[in-house]
Amino acid sequence: MKLECKSQPRHPHPSLITQISLHNPEIKLESLKEDIKDFLKTSGWEKKLQNAVYSELNVFPSPCHPAAPPEHMKEPLAYMRKAQGSWEKRILKSLNSMCTELSIPLAQKRPASEQKELLNKWNEMGTDEPDLSLFRPVYAPKDFLEVLMNLRNPNYENGEQLSFRNHLGLIQVPLKVKDIPELKEDFSELDLNVGQLGIDDSAQVPPEFFENEHVRIGQKVLAEQDSAAAQQYVRQGCPTALRADLWALILNISNQPEDILYYEQLKSNVIQHDLLVDSLIYKDVKLTASNDDYYFVFEDYLYQVLLCFSRDTSVLEHFAYSSATPPKSYIRGKLGIEEYAVFYPPNGVIPFHGFSMYVAPLCFLYHEPSKLYQIFREMYVRFFFRLHSISSHPSGIVSLCLLFETLLQTHLPQLFYHLREIGAQPLRISFKWMVRAFSGYLATDQLLLLWDRILGYNSLEILAVLAAAVFAFRAVNLMEVTSLAAAEAVLADLSTLKVMPLLQIFLFATVT
Amino acid sequence: MAGKVKWVTDIEKSVLINNFEKRGWIQVAENEDWNFYWCVIHWFQFVCLKPSRNIIARMSVQTIRNVFSVETGYRLSDDQIVNHFPNHYELTRKDLMVKNIKRYRKELEKEGSPLAEKDENGKYIYLDFVPVTFMLPADYNLFVEEFRKNPSSTWIMKPCGKAQGKGIFLINKLSQIKKWSRDSKTSSFVSQSSKEAYVISLYINNPLLIGGKKFDLRLYVLVSTYRPLRCYMYKLGFCRFCTVKYTPSTSELDNMFVHLTNVAIQKHGDDYNHIHGGKWTVSNLRLYLESTRGKEVTNKLFDEIHWIIVQSLKAVAPVMNNDKHCFECYGYDIIIDDKLKPWLIEVNASPSLTSSTANDRILKYNLINDTLNIAVPNGEIPDCKWNKSPPKEVLGNYEVLYDEEMAQSDGSDRDLRSRSGQSTGTKGNRGRDSGKPVLTTWK
Numbered sequence: 001m002k003l004e005c006k007s008q009p010r011h012p013h014p015s016l017i018t019q020i021s022l023h024n025p026e027i028k029l030e031s032l033k034e035d036i037k038d039f040l041k042t043s044g045w046e047k048k049l050q051n052a053v054y055s056e057l058n059v060f061p062s063p064c065h066p067a068a069p070p071e072h073m074k075e076p077l078a079y080m081r082k083a084q085g086s087w088e089k090r091i092l093k094s095l096n097s098m099c100t101e102l103s104i105p106l107a108q109k110r111p112a113s114e115q116k117e118l119l120n121k122w123n124e125m126g127t128d129e130p131d132l133s134l135f136r137p138v139y140a141p142k143d144f145l146e147v148l149m150n151l152r153n154p155n156y157e158n159g160e161q162l163s164f165r166n167h168l169g170l171i172q173v174p175l176k177v178k179d180i181p182e183l184k185e186d187f188s189e190l191d192l193n194v195g196q197l198g199i200d201d202s203a204q205v206p207p208e209f210f211e212n213e214h215v216r217i218g219q220k221v222l223a224e225q226d227s228a229a230a231q232q233y234v235r236q237g238c239p240t241a242l243r244a245d246l247w248a249l250i251l252n253i254s255n256q257p258e259d260i261l262y263y264e265q266l267k268s269n270v271i272q273h274d275l276l277v278d279s280l281i282y283k284d285v286k287l288t289a290s291n292d293d294y295y296f297v298f299e300d301y302l303y304q305v306l307l308c309f310s311r312d313t314s315v316l317e318h319f320a321y322s323s324a325t326p327p328k329s330y331i332r333g334k335l336g337i338e339e340y341a342v343f344y345p346p347n348g349v350i351p352f353h354g355f356s357m358y359v360a361p362l363c364f365l366y367h368e369p370s371k372l373y374q375i376f377r378e379m380y381v382r383f384f385f386r387l388h389s390i391s392s393h394p395s396g397i398v399s400l401c402l403l404f405e406t407l408l409q410t411h412l413p414q415l416f417y418h419l420r421e422i423g424a425q426p427l428r429i430s431f432k433w434m435v436r437a438f439s440g441y442l443a444t445d446q447l448l449l450l451w452d453r454i455l456g457y458n459s460l461e462i463l464a465v466l467a468a469a470v471f472a473f474r475a476v477n478l479m480e481v482t483s484l485a486a487a488e489a490v491l492a493d494l495s496t497l498k499v500m501p502l503l504q505i506f507l508f509a510t511v512t
Numbered sequence: 513m514a515g516k517v518k519w520v521t522d523i524e525k526s527v528l529i530n531n532f533e534k535r536g537w538i539q540v541a542e543n544e545d546w547n548f549y550w551c552v553i554h555w556f557q558f559v560c561l562k563p564s565r566n567i568i569a570r571m572s573v574q575t576i577r578n579v580f581s582v583e584t585g586y587r588l589s590d591d592q593i594v595n596h597f598p599n600h601y602e603l604t605r606k607d608l609m610v611k612n613i614k615r616y617r618k619e620l621e622k623e624g625s626p627l628a629e630k631d632e633n634g635k636y637i638y639l640d641f642v643p644v645t646f647m648l649p650a651d652y653n654l655f656v657e658e659f660r661k662n663p664s665s666t667w668i669m670k671p672c673g674k675a676q677g678k679g680i681f682l683i684n685k686l687s688q689i690k691k692w693s694r695d696s697k698t699s700s701f702v703s704q705s706s707k708e709a710y711v712i713s714l715y716i717n718n719p720l721l722i723g724g725k726k727f728d729l730r731l732y733v734l735v736s737t738y739r740p741l742r743c744y745m746y747k748l749g750f751c752r753f754c755t756v757k758y759t760p761s762t763s764e765l766d767n768m769f770v771h772l773t774n775v776a777i778q779k780h781g782d783d784y785n786h787i788h789g790g791k792w793t794v795s796n797l798r799l800y801l802e803s804t805r806g807k808e809v810t811n812k813l814f815d816e817i818h819w820i821i822v823q824s825l826k827a828v829a830p831v832m833n834n835d836k837h838c839f840e841c842y843g844y845d846i847i848i849d850d851k852l853k854p855w856l857i858e859v860n861a862s863p864s865l866t867s868s869t870a871n872d873r874i875l876k877y878n879l880i881n882d883t884l885n886i887a888v889p890n891g892e893i894p895d896c897k898w899n900k901s902p903p904k905e906v907l908g909n910y911e912v913l914y915d916e917e918m919a920q921s922d923g924s925d926r927d928l929r930s931r932s933g934q935s936t937g938t939k940g941n942r943g944r945d946s947g948k949p950v951l952t953t954w955k
Contacts, residue, residue, distance in 0.1 A: 240799060297725060300724055
């Protein structure tokens with residue numbers, strides 16, 4: 001008798017099979033099915049399997065029509081696929097020309113002495129001062145915005161004249177986005193009469209009202225190790241002491257020995273080979289996180305995570321459901337010959353300016369490099385990849401931009417119109433916040449409360465809602481500005497904002 | 513109608529001057545009538561008034577002890593206040609601080625106080641917060657005895673009267689401090705002048721590291737009176753990080769960038785960054801510790817930090833000249849080890865008012881602002897006869913750390929709710945009734 005257990009690609013549990021062996025005295029042939037069920041329950045494996053399945057459900061899209069070709073799972077709309085393809089070509093061209101200009105190969109093996117040096121310096125790569133002056137980021141968010149602005153659906157004929165009633169924002173594609181009544185329903189746990197961390201745990205509120213009970217429930221959820229329950233729980237925010245474990249539970253990261261081994265393997269890949277993108281990563285960290293009041297402390301961890309990330313081929317799996325396609329490169333002299341094609345970088349993700357800011361906030365939660373690494377990787381393949389690829393997905397950056405503009409135009413029409421008139425299209429300012437999931441713009445404790453809800457609702461739409469809420473909050477000042485620069489100045493510093501009250505007021509307490 | 517406060521200072525720092533001007537105070541020269549004097553102490557030179565009250569002189573330690581004493585007949589008038597206690601060095605000189613704490617502990621032990629309880633190794637359970645320290649050359653032999661118990665330990669040598677990390681070095685061999693040996697024939701040590709006195713302390717070689725980097729805590733504590741003790745802690749302290757990775761390796765003992773966190777030293781390192789200045793807010797520290805270590809141990813750590821500050825002040829209170837014309841804002845330097853135990857390294861009487869970054873400037877400006885609001889109520893001409901009990905509203909970013917008067921009158925009436933114990937950090941806005949002791953966890 002064989003128990004078929006398809007091990008998940010990212011969560012191999014080979015030991016499960018060895019545990020359920022017919023030599024186990026508790027398992028009798030007569031009542032095999034029941035015995036195994038009991039065994040799974042008592043050994044905790046049932047929970048683990050449930051969590052693994054739940055995790056996959058969160059990540060993979062629902063099965064589509066059996067006749068649909070695989071690219072439809074990536075992106076159903078043809079024009080979006082095409083646009084993403086062109087964008088990728090552009091990025092690659094930019095990378096290749098940098099390569100040629102600087103005469104640096106995309107990848108090369110490190111000489112033994114350099115390998116040894118890097119190994120010694122592994123924990124303090126921040127003190128290295130390679131000459132990065134000739135490198136420039138492959139692209140910055142604003143370049144990407146230009147591309148999104150030019151997206152058009154060739155099948156969509158809008159016969160109407162452009163008038164005040166039409167969409168006046170930068171995004172001109174007709175994707176479906178939610179309105180406030182729908183958002184209220186989706187985000188019902190953020191309602192005024194529901195306790196929230198970030199609001200109901202402030203100094204003036206006695207902890208007996210909400211906080212104590214919420215913490216107690218959180219501890220229970222962790223004790224039960226229930227992924228689905230955790231995801232529901234964090235919608236009301238994570239207590240700081242429980243957050244690291246709750247996120248790990250939701251993302252189904254358990255830091256098993258095989259995971260640690262995998263990370264060590266990646267580390268040795270870094271030591272052995274030097275990639276061009278490594279310099280891009282260095283440059284990005286030096287430009288962003290190293291100068292950040294909150295994250296400069298963790299500079300070295302960022303290198304340890306991102307350099308390994310670039311070499312992690314398991315990341316390639318996410319391209320099955322992403323509209324993006326990993327760039328291919330050819331061994332020297334074998335251009336176009338498929339047998340000599342490799343993905344470049346090995347994980348297929350070319351970092352852009354600000355990429356390291358996806359990792360930085362996580363350093364406040366995890367101080368073991370391998371766990372930090374896994375959490376980041378999972379966050380990337382679940383969420384962050386959608387922020388820099390062109391797709392029609394509701395959590396994709398295009399939809400988020402459209403959602404933001406629509407919310408603003410619908411609920412703050414005067415402000416929207418005013419800003420547009422003075423040449424300060426709101427999206428030009430809020431785009432960078434959303435692409436970075438607000439990392440580096442909000443105070444860390446607020447950012448973590450925001451990311452709690454991203455995990456809880458398994459959606460990035462909250463970023464667009466927050467962006468609109470910020471504009472609503474500073475509307476009075478914004479109405480008085482007369483230039484884009486002045487508008488940028490009003491919105492330059494978000495570090496004092498409290499995100500939950502802003503979200504709550506915007507969704508549930510604004511007269512629409 | 514109240515006249516405008518007249519102020520004098522001996523340093524040109526914008527954070528100070530802006531605060532004075534914003535209150536509409538008038539700057540006067542040193543030899544004119546003044547109400548408020550903000551002076552800076554450079555090593556052993558003190559700015560103070562000679563009896564004639566009209567001439568300012570820089571004086572040595574000896575003289576300053578006499579100036580405020582009754583015998584010379586010198587008096588500050590009721591409408592004058594100064595930002596230092598006459599003998600603040602009892603707390604701010606490294607050797608005297610240790611001496612006073614040792615004396616305080618012995619006194620408590622003699623009284624049989626539970627605070628002086630010791631564990632099975634003879635270490636104080638509640639009062640062991642200063643690393644083992646000896647004065648040199650006076651305690652040289654005692655030091656050698658201690659050194660030999662742990663010959664692989666590292667010790668830090670600090671000149672008693674200097675600041676900003678000047679003159680500090682690390683040793684791990686007796687030969688490195690031969691010249692402080694009392695019976696050394698080659699000793700060039702002639703006078704016992706306090707200028708050359710050193711303290712030697714056990715170096716904390718297992719500091720808590722964050723991101724692999726060593727850091728220390730700078731906390732500001734305002735004392736308005738020592739008897740009864742009334743002190744306030746500034747909620748917005750900060751952590752100062754070393755720019756270079758920490759390593760306890762002996763080859764790096766000479767690399768001051770690894771070991772000393774003083775900004776004055778770090779500023780000259782290659783990696784010093786002028787945007788964040790290698791500084792972290794205490795609220796970041798708290799968030800990090802709560803997230804990675806849990807809430808209970810974090811609360812315990814901060815409780816202990818408050819505890820050791822108050823104990824250090826109690827230790828010097830009996831010997832402090834509690835002149836009613838004085839208040840003082842101290843800079844406390846604390847290091848946390850990897851077992852989350854805080855250690856008091858030193859107390860500074862004139863914490864630097866130089867700003868290394870924009871954020872820094874804002875912090876110090878607000879620090880002075882809140883300090884002045886407490887020390888000079890309503891910004892009006894001070895009257896030293898007041899009870900030094902400001903209302904809660906003016907505290908700004910300060911929180912009452914300890915109010916002896918209130919503590920004694922309250923007795924055992926402690927509000928368990930105020931045990932939130934989070935007076936520094938992200939949730940640092942927890943209200944606390946002014947005057948109540950911070951911790952119900954204290955004995």
